Amino acid sequence: MTSALADTLGMVAEAASGASSPWWVIGSAAVVLHGCSLPHVQDVDLLMSAADAEQLLRRVGGRLRPTDTDVRFRSRVFGNWDAPVPVEVFGGFALATPQGWRDVVLSTREPVTIAGRKLFVPSADELVRLLRSFGRAKDLERARILESRR
Numbered sequence: 039m040t041s042a043l044a045d046t047l048g049m050v051a052e053a054a055s056g057a058s059s060p061w062w063v064i065g066s067a068a069v070v071l072h073g074c075s076l077p078h079v080q081d082v083d084l085l086m087s088a089a090d091a092e093q094l095l096r097r098v099g100g101r102l103r104p105t106d107t108d109v110r111f112r113s114r115v116f117g118n119w120d121a122p123v124p125v126e127v128f129g130g131f132a133l134a135t136p137q138g139w140r141d142v143v144l145s146t147r148e149p150v151t152i153a154g155r156k157l158f159v160p161s162a163d164e165l166v167r168l169l170r171s172f173g174r175a176k177d178l179e180r181a182r183i184l185e186s187r188r
Contacts, residue, residue, distance in 0.1 A: 039070055042122035043079050044152055047071075049121050050084055051155035053098050059087035060147055061158060064168060067123075068159040069180045071150045074187050076180070081124045085142065088114040091129025095119065100127060110134050110172070133171060142168070162187075 047067065054061050062068070065083035066076055086094065092115045095102060100119035105112055114130030131142045146161035160168060162184055169181035 040079075040123075043067065043070065043082075046082055046121040046123040046125065047157055048153045048155050049098075050082055050125060051152065051157045053094055053119075054084065054086065054090075055156075057086060057090040057094070059090055060144075061086040061090060062144055062147060063157050063159050064165065065177075066180055068165055069169075069184050071152075071157065071159050072162050072165065072184060072187070074183050076183065079123060081126050082121070084125055084127045085131055085144070086127065086129050088129035091115040091117070091127045095127055100125075110174075112139065135171075144168070 050063065062085045063071060063082060064085050066079045067082040070076055070079060095117040098119050100117045102115065102117045105114065105116045110133065112132050113128045116129070117127050119125040119127060132139045133142055144160045144164060146164045147158045148161055150157050150159055159165065166181045166184055169177040
């Protein structure tokens with residue numbers, strides 16, 4: 039893990055610690071938090087409730103972004119936060135499926151401590167399922183890397 043990623047994850051843990059609902063780091067940063075090595079983590083994806091996402095973005099000086107610009111993903115609240123590694127905050131995240139939009143609801147929440155601060159990730163199995171559901175080549179590769187570690 040790079041020092042920039044470790045610093046960013048510490049900032050995320052501190053900023054999200056006051057959330058009223060469960061939250062998770064997902065995507066490539068979560069794969070790294072599960073102990074895998076990735077060549078590059080472009081951003082940290084933070085999944086929260088819509089209310090928590092909006093409050094966090096305001097508190098850290100993040101920018102709210104349009105939420106309906108992607109045909110695969112949408113959030114009730116979406117924004118970016120400039121940190122050593124950029125943070126993308128998803129509040130009320132949903133995924134397009136052949137049956138229509140489906141809210142992303144995670145059932146596992148595992149703590150990981152970085153620099154004395156607690157973060158949460160889905161279990162490795164649930165993260166693999168989530169990454170596969172995204173269907174993008176980069177997510178399928180992350181799922182493969184995570185599966186190969188188990």
